[in-house]
Structure formats: structure tokens, C-alpha cells
Amino acid sequence: MIRYILRRLLWVVFLLFAVSLITFVIFYLLPSADPAALRAGRQPNPALVESIRHQLGLDQPWYVQYGRYMKNLVFHFDFGFSYQNGVPVRQLIFSRLPASISLAAGAAVLWLVVGIGVGVIAAVRPRTKLDRASMGLALVGISAPVYWLGLVALYLFSADIGLIPILPGANSYVPLSEDPAAWFTSLIMPWCVLAVSFAAFYSRLLRGNLTEVLSEDYIRTARAKGLSERRVVFRHGLRSAITPIVTIFGLDLGILLGGAILTETVFNIPGIGRLSYASIVRSDLPVIQGTVLLGAFFIVFANLLVDIFYAFLDPRVRYQ
Amino acid sequence: MSTGVPRLVEPSSGLTAADPLEFGAIASRTPWQLFWRNFKKDRVAIAGLIFIVLLVAAAIAAPLITKLVGASPPNLINTDALDSFGTPTGPSSEHLFGVDPLGRDVLSRTLYGARVSLEVALISTALATLIGVVLGLVAGFFRGWVDSGISRLMDVLLAFPALLLALGLAAACSLGDGCAVSTPLQVVGLATIVIGLLGGALALVRGRREMVGASLAVVGFGLVFLVLGSVFTITIEPGAGVVIFVITLVSWTYISRIVRGQVLSLREKEFVEASRSLGASDARIVFKEILPNLIVPIIVYATLILPTNILLEAALSFLGAGVQPPNASWGAMIAEATSVFDTAWWYMLVPGLALLFTVLAFNVVGDGLSDALNPRQEG
Numbered sequence: 001m002i003r004y005i006l007r008r009l010l011w012v013v014f015l016l017f018a019v020s021l022i023t024f025v026i027f028y029l030l031p032s033a034d035p036a037a038l039r040a041g042r043q044p045n046p047a048l049v050e051s052i053r054h055q056l057g058l059d060q061p062w063y064v065q066y067g068r069y070m071k072n073l074v075f076h077f078d079f080g081f082s083y084q085n086g087v088p089v090r091q092l093i094f095s096r097l098p099a100s101i102s103l104a105a106g107a108a109v110l111w112l113v114v115g116i117g118v119g120v121i122a123a124v125r126p127r128t129k130l131d132r133a134s135m136g137l138a139l140v141g142i143s144a145p146v147y148w149l150g151l152v153a154l155y156l157f158s159a160d161i162g163l164i165p166i167l168p169g170a171n172s173y174v175p176l177s178e179d180p181a182a183w184f185t186s187l188i189m190p191w192c193v194l195a196v197s198f199a200a201f202y203s204r205l206l207r208g209n210l211t212e213v214l215s216e217d218y219i220r221t222a223r224a225k226g227l228s229e230r231r232v233v234f235r236h237g238l239r240s241a242i243t244p245i246v247t248i249f250g251l252d253l254g255i256l257l258g259g260a261i262l263t264e265t266v267f268n269i270p271g272i273g274r275l276s277y278a279s280i281v282r283s284d285l286p287v288i289q290g291t292v293l294l295g296a297f298f299i300v301f302a303n304l305l306v307d308i309f310y311a312f313l314d315p316r317v318r319y320q
Numbered sequence: 321m322s323t324g325v326p327r328l329v330e331p332s333s334g335l336t337a338a339d340p341l342e343f344g345a346i347a348s349r350t351p352w353q354l355f356w357r358n359f360k361k362d363r364v365a366i367a368g369l370i371f372i373v374l375l376v377a378a379a380i381a382a383p384l385i386t387k388l389v390g391a392s393p394p395n396l397i398n399t400d401a402l403d404s405f406g407t408p409t410g411p412s413s414e415h416l417f418g419v420d421p422l423g424r425d426v427l428s429r430t431l432y433g434a435r436v437s438l439e440v441a442l443i444s445t446a447l448a449t450l451i452g453v454v455l456g457l458v459a460g461f462f463r464g465w466v467d468s469g470i471s472r473l474m475d476v477l478l479a480f481p482a483l484l485l486a487l488g489l490a491a492a493c494s495l496g497d498g499c500a501v502s503t504p505l506q507v508v509g510l511a512t513i514v515i516g517l518l519g520g521a522l523a524l525v526r527g528r529r530e531m532v533g534a535s536l537a538v539v540g541f542g543l544v545f546l547v548l549g550s551v552f553t554i555t556i557e558p559g560a561g562v563v564i565f566v567i568t569l570v571s572w573t574y575i576s577r578i579v580r581g582q583v584l585s586l587r588e589k590e591f592v593e594a595s596r597s598l599g600a601s602d603a604r605i606v607f608k609e610i611l612p613n614l615i616v617p618i619i620v621y622a623t624l625i626l627p628t629n630i631l632l633e634a635a636l637s638f639l640g641a642g643v644q645p646p647n648a649s650w651g652a653m654i655a656e657a658t659s660v661f662d663t664a665w666w667y668m669l670v671p672g673l674a675l676l677f678t679v680l681a682f683n684v685v686g687d688g689l690s691d692a693l694n695p696r697q698e699g
Contacts, residue, residue: 011475015475015476015479016479018476018479019476019479019480022480023488024475024486026489026490026492027492045543046565136364139680139683139684139687140573140676140680142683143627143631143676143679143680143683144655144676144679145634145638145672145676145679146632146634147635147654148654148668148672148676151654151657151658151661151668151672152668152669152672154661155661155662155665155668161662214338219324255481255482256486258481258485259481261483261484261639262483262485262635262638262639265639266658275483276481277487280484280487280488280491281491281640283492288488291484292480292481292484292485292488294478295480295481295484296480296481299478299479299480299481300479
């Protein structure tokens with residue numbers, strides 16, 4: 001088991017290295033705005049641009065720049081400085097991370113509860129009106145673009161412009177450390193909007209798995225020996241039907257921790273997603289590099305955790 | 321029955337003495353007929369299919385429809401359509417779905433937006449399917465180092481935050497004159513040829529004759545890339561081209577994984593074994609034995625990634641990295657609506673609903689397809 005985990009860890013390190021290299025090459029080679037010119041202000045004179053270029057090390061060949069970047073990252077955990085305003089990228093990321101984690105974690109709780117609940121209800125009453133209605137609604141939920149749902153929710157419920165003004169709208173995010181109550185109410189709408197498509201997807205997946213499992217022989221046996229239906233469904237059925245959900249949940253959460261760009265944009269939540277989006281618009285390579293690496297880190301580690309989880313459950317995986 | 325085939329006795333209907341089996345009435349059905357029989361029972365899927373057909377027709381006939389309903393052309397800026405405060409006016413007889421902040425007709429912009437949405441999604445899905453099928457086939461059929469190589473490549477691609485990668489590439493290619501991809505293509509081609517030759521040499525040294533075919537396939541890939549990169553000067557233009565490229569890049573892995581898995585199990589089946597023992601070549605086995613059995617899952621999964629690709633295109637446009645203004649696309653319209661949606665609700669609602677219904681229709685049809693093709697999972 002230890003050998004398996006070590007081997008996977010090594011692969012994770014390689015993956016992150018590959019991601020950093022590819023990101024660097026993409027944004028170095030592809031035409032994009034000149035960061036030195038951006039930094040130099042409205043009416044840059046060529047000498048100033050040249051000196052900024054030298055100062056940022058942009059006059060060196062790309063492999064020298066990349067080597068220096070990696071050296072600082074590996075030995076000092078230093079992501080460099082934003083081209084835009086000279087703030088350390090590490091500081092930028094850590095200041096934005098709480099918002100993204102708040103958003104992802106709250107939405108995750110919501111979509112797990114709703115998704116699993118609806119999935120189980122639909123699976124134990126297959127082919128009823130309730131089943132068809134909830135699965136139809138779930139398909140609508142999967143099809144709705146999250147940013148549009150966000151706008152509709154704001155139009156309907158936000159305190160400033162909503163038809164039924166009951167919830168704080170966009171721009172209302174408050175950090176948890178400042179005011180927990182305001183933090184909670186400001187995130188209710190983003191959580192619900194973000195959770196819709198995930199809850200819909202999970203409920204459909206779980207319903208499919210659970211109906212299949214409930215038709216297996218061992219479920220019939222469990223019923224035959226007189227177990228209550230509740231015990232059959234939850235203890236025997238759900239336990240095996242939920243494994244794929246665990247995998248997908250790990251991956252989804254990993255992706256969202258790296259920033260929910262669309263949801264953060266609509267509700268103007270200062271998270272990693274908005275940071276990375278802004279950095280791409282401004283060709284701010286150190287920030288792009290930092291946020292891509294952070295996102296890749298979450299994704300790869302979520303994958304790793306899911307794989308280890310499986311390896312614990314199923315010894316065959318370890319020897320592949 | 322519309323297929324014109326004599327009706328088969330349903331297995332569920334009980335046979336009585338008065339209803340003797342008529343052997344003449346039993347006809348063989350092609351898989352296609354069996355599929356259609358299942359599919360057309362699914363009313364929701366049929367409704368989705370009708371919606372898609374109408375949408376495609378509307379997209380093609382967009383100029384005609386705009387003329388018929390008397391709407392102004394999609395990019396015509398008309399400040400007369402704004403009210404005296406300069407805010408857009410809502411639905412009226414002149415502009416059925418209202419106008420946007422520049423006074424452009426929302427109906428005709430939505431119709432032209434459908435063109436972009438469908439074009440980008442269809443082309444990128446087709447490309448992703450093609451790449452996914454070829455790489456999945458090669459990986460699953462030859463296994464060994466080719467398989468590991470392709471899997472590792474997918475691992476690297478999947479480690480990227482997909483939307484961020486797409487956004488970054490699209491943004492970088494949308495600035496300036498676009499991305500010149502000829503040199504990268506040449507480099508990738510050369511590297512692939514070298515890998516293929518090395519692998520082939522290794523296979524010969526180790527006496528593993530069966531891997532020589534795989535090496536040749538890899539060399540062939542490399543040659544295709546090299547020739548493409550050398551003969552044509554390929555520049556990915558800002559706009560639809562970039563979006564298609566980016567969406568293809570992030571969606572082929574899905575098809576490839578499915579195809580690889582199917583090929584791994586198909587290649588061990590008796591009929592492949594039989595063909596091989598008769599002396600069939602690798603090429604014959606791949607194209608005549610395995611590929612025909614893959615058509616159904618390929619169609620199903622292509623239909624399932626299509627709506628995802630529509631959403632991805634809209635998301636990229638929403639973030640400003642898609643089709644460039646003034647051309648209309650649904651995502652960009654929703655983005656423009658963000659600043660005025662409290663007064664001009666129609667500008668947010670119309671493209672949003674168009675997007676929702678389109679994606680829903682494709683999802684419903686994809687669902688119906690997979691149900692009709694895998695009757696076991698009926699439910």
C-alpha cells in the first residue's frame with residue numbers, strides 16, 4: 001500500500017511539473033499583450049518599457065525564465081510577483097482562497113444532500129410520477145448554464161433589484177472571519193445556484209445505480225429475511241450504489257476549489273476564479289501560472305485521494 | 321408500422337392456440353430498425369429531436385426569418401429603438417423580443433447566435449470524436465507502450481483546470497492575429513515519429529512482432545502532423561476557430577477513454593479470435609471486426625458530449641473569449657445583459673432560454689438514444 005501511494009505521489013509531482021511547463025510555454029509562445037508595456041502605464045516611452053522588461057527578466061530566453069521560476073517555487077515556495085501591481089502571487093492566492101473554499105464547500109454540502117435525497121426517492125419509486133418529474137427536472141438542471149441561473153436568481157431574489165427582495169445580491173460577499181452571519185446570508189444564493197447542476201447530475205447518477213443495485217439478488221435476500229425496507233435501501237442498497245458518487249464528488253470538489261470562475265463572476269465573489277480570469281485578461285503570467293498550478297494541484301490531489309480510497313476498498317488496484 | 325416490416329409477435333403477448341405462430345411473419349430486423357422501434361416510443365426524445373430539427377432549420381434560415389417577422393438585421397445599431405432615457409425597449413410589434421442596449425434586435429441576434437452555437441458545437445464534437453476514436457482504437461488495440469503513452473498524455477491534459485486552460489488559450493489566440501500552429505505541429509509530428517521509430521526498434525529487438533504495427537501507426541500519426549504543419553501555414557484565427565480548437569482539445573479524452581475500454585474487451589472476443597486465426601491482418605481486424613461494433617457507443621457518447629460543448633462555447637463567450645463582437649453568440653449576449661438585466665429582463669431571458677432549451681433538447685435525445693440502444697438499462 002505504501003509503495004502504491006509513493007508511486008502515485010511521484011506521478012503527481014511529475015504531472016504538476018508538466019502542467020507548469022505547458023502553461024509557461026503556452027503563455028510565453030502565444031501572442032499576448034506585452035506585460036512590460038502593460039506595466040509601463042498609459043503612454044509608455046520605449047526606454048521605460050525596456051528597463052521594466054529587464055527588471056522583470058523578460059529579456060531572457062524562456063527556459064532561463066522558467067528555470068528561475070521553478071527554482072524559486074521549489075526552494076522558497078515563491079510564486080513570483082504579479083506583473084500588474086507587484087504583489088506577491090502567493091499572497092494574492094491566499095487572500096482569495098477563503099472565498100473559493102467557502103463557495104465550494106457550502107455548495108458541496110447542499111448538492112450532496114439534495115442530490116442523494118432526490119436520487120434515493122426516485123430510485124425507490126421507479127416509474128412513478130414523482131420519479132419521472134424529479135428526473136425530468138434534474139435534466140433541466142443539468143442543461144441550465146450556471147451564470148444564467150445566477151442572473152435569474154438575482155433578478156428574482158436579490159435585495160437591491162429583485163422582484164422578491166429577500167437575499168443579499170451580487171457584491172455582498174463578506175469574509176467568514178469578519179461577520180459569520182453576513183457571510184452565510186451573502187452566500188445562500190451563490191451556493192444554491194452553483195449546486196443546481198451538480199445536485200441534478202448526482203441524483204440522476206444515483207437513481208440509475210440504485211435501481212440497478214436494488215434489483216440484485218442480495219437485495220432480494222435481504223428483503224426475504226425480513227429486513228425493513230429502510231434498512232434494505234440504506235444499509236444494503238445505498239452502500240454499494242454510492243461508490244461512483246464518491247469518486248465524482250472528489251473530482252468535482254477538486255475542480256471547484258481551484259475557483260468557480262462563472263459563479264464568482266456573476267456574484268462578484270473575490271475568489272480564485274475571478275483572480276485567474278482577471279490575470280488571463282491582463283496577460284499577468286505569474287498570476288496565471290500560480291492559479292493554474294493551484295487548480296491542477298487540487299485536481300490531481302483529489303484524484304489521488306479517490307484512487308487511494310479505492311485501493312483501500314479493492315486490493316487489486318494496488319498491484320496494477 | 322412505418323418501417324414497412326411485418327409486425328413481430330411481441331414476446332410479452334401470450335400465444336394462444338387460436339393464434340398460431342406464423343413463421344412467414346417473422347422477419348429479420350437490422351440493428352437500425354430495432355433501435356428506431358425503441359427510440360420512437362420515447363415521446364420526450366422525439367420532442368427533443370423535433371426541437372433540434374426546427375432549431376437547425378431556423379439557424380439556416382435566419383436571414384429569411386428575420387425578414388419575415390420584420391426584425392432588423394442582427395448587427396444593426398439603432399438608437400431610435402431606445403427610449404428617451406437611452407434604455408432598451410422591451411418586446412413590441414416591431415421588435416418581438418425587444419432590443420439590446422445598442423438598439424439591436426434581440427430576436428435576430430438570438431437566431432444568428434444559434435448559428436454560432438450549433439456550428440462550434442457540431443464541428444468541435446465531430447473533431448473530438450474523430451481524435452478520440454482514433455487514439456482510443458490505437459491504445460486499446462495495441463496496448464503496451466502506445467496505450468501507456470496515450471493514457472499519460474490524457475492524464476496531463478486532465479490535470480489542467482479545463483475552463484481555465486480553454487479560457488487562457490482562447491484569450492491568447494484572440495489577441496493579435498491568432499495562433500500560428502504550424503511550428504508546434506511540426507515539432508509534435510517529429511517527436512511522434514521518433515517515438516514510433518524507437519518503439520518499433522525496441523519491439524524488433526525484443527522480438528515482440530505484434531507491436532511493430534503499433535509503431536507504424538504512431539509513425540503514421542507523426543507523418544500526418546509533420547505534413548500538415550509543413551505544407552499549410554495554419555493559423556487559428558480569433559473567434560470561432562479558436563473556440564473550436566479549444567473545445568476539441570478538452571473533450572476528446574472522454575470519447576477516447578470509452579473507445580479504449582470497448583476495444584480492450586472486444587479484442588478478446590471469439591469473433592476477433594476467429595478472424596485472427598484465419599490470418600486476418602491487424603488493419604482488417606480493426607476496420608472490419610472491431611470498428612463496426614463501436615459505431616453505436618460512439619454515436620451515443622458523441623450525442624452526450626454535444627450539449628456539454630454547447631455549454632462550454634457559451635461559457636467561453638460569456639467570459640469574452642468566444643466569438644468576437646459584433647457577431648452575436650448566446651453566451652456573449654448574456655454577458656452583455658449582465659449590466660442591464662434589472663431593467664431589460666428580455667435581453668437576459670431570450671438567449672438564456674434559447675441556450676437552456678437547446679442543451680436540454682440534445683440531452684433528452686442523447687438520453688433517448690442510450691436508452692434505445694441499451695434496452696437493459698430501461699427505466
